[in-house]
Amino acid sequence: MNRPELLSSYNYRSDGRRPTEMRSLSLLLSQHPQADGSATVTHGLTEVMVTVFGPRESKNKAGLAHDRAVLSVTLDVPVFSGVPGGRRGRSDKRNMEFTSNIKNTFEPVIQTHLHPRSQIDINIQILQADGSLLQAAVNATTLALIDAGVPMSDYVCATTCALHDSTPLLDLNSLEENDLPNLTVAVLPRSNKVTLVTLETQLAVERFEEMLKMAVEAGKLVHREMLRAVQNRSEKLMRAIESVGGGVGGRPDHRQGEERDVEMYAGNDL
């Protein structure tokens, strides 16, 4: 078998990274004009766009909860994205597992009790796939929810970790993901809690702790980048809003006020 070497004897991975090196990360917010919130997250060659609509009136009256907002997650996997396995329908088992993972990850983090009888729609689009899809989707969903102004108790930062012999590898590409036992971990950096762990293969128990710890550490790194991206976008937004100056209507009101004052004084004296 002519399998690619996943970790060379010089400790380099197939794409030239060190074992604990993550792929280049780019976080873009507010790109979608119609959505209430949106984010595009790129981990190396994996690119995922998430749009959030809501909280808004629920279309489906049966699924409505009287004391909280409900989450509805949909996943689009376009053919060009390069996700193996060909075309997937909405009711595909893999899609359903993916969306329920996202839903269960975010339900305890979003303060749903603040918006009773409404629905938050999260739409995930895989634009390009090269491993670690769940990680990218969780990170993009966090940013899109923040962009939409949905109250959350914390950021949710996801990372993937695999084990090659006895070396843990971070942020997997599809080659590594297919061949190595790997787990996806989502952490809440404030409380250090873990909201999501998935592991689909067998793994030695004694290695698990090490991998989990490493993934949690990496999650905090992702958190730092997210904070920066959000700060950047917020400052930009604030500058734009303040660029008009004097608050909206400040100028015309002021001018009108002056004129009215002049009239009043004149009237009094005449």
Add this chain to the structure above:
Amino acid sequence: MFTIVSPAPRGDDLEYTTTRHHPSVKDEIDMDIEEQGGEFGEGPSRLASPGETITSAQAFMRGHGTYVENEDLVSALTGTIERVNKLVSVRALKSRYNPEVGDLVVGRITEVGPRRWKVDANARQDAVLMLSSINLPGGVQRRKLESDELQMRNFFEEGDLLVAEVQAFFADGAMSLHTRSLKYGKLRNGHLVMVPPALVRRLKSHFYALPCGVDLILGLNGYIWVSKHVKQSEQEGEEGFDAEAVYSNKNDDIDVATRTAIARVSNIIRALARHSTPLTDVLLVEAYDWAIDQDISVKDLSAEETSEAMVAAITFRA
């Protein structure tokens, strides 16, 4: 002899501040901040992010957009930290419309129900317009009859646009609207533009007649109605509220010049919204004049370069 006294500009008002305080309160707050060692509320650190500790929950009260965890007051939103005395809240920079009683909103009927309409007003739930909170044809004083309940679609149908005021809230937070004023009611002769609600602030008046022959209704929910100008006298006939005119579904004749003006204003609003520029009538008039000056066609206004140039030109002047 008399002298003309114009009010001196107050320094504080030139800068946009989200909350204004009476001077005495302000002093107190300033002192408070000093006592706190300037923990927050200063210059660039006004932004909070989810999971960020703002201050201690023992010294302060939890407001909107915050929660308490282990005696810490923590932000749940990305936005500006606001403080009124001991109450700390975080206001999101961008979110759905947050209704308040007395707000003017533009909405679209989504559902006709028993004695009520459901109205989409860009909020977290659809608003409710009760049959008893609209003006019924035949005079302001008329009471609703059973026959009115059976012909509700003669007043508003699914898809109709209307302008209304927020009257009250229900227990679950949904808002109740009313159109019991001649200013409010069904909308026609125009075009709906949707922008983020944060770009429309509370103003003295939300009805504007622009000099280009276009009327503008700035709904606080970010829905903006751009329509043909209606003369004041036609708008308010005394008692002259006939059902035909108020609940009519037919547009008046609109000439090409007015249509062009409506389209131009709509495109300007969209372009400004894309650049997160708050909307005022002054700004819109300036943008309109700029577009005419530069001889930019209506459709070119939506081009990225043009809108950038426009935003740069008018915010520089404003």
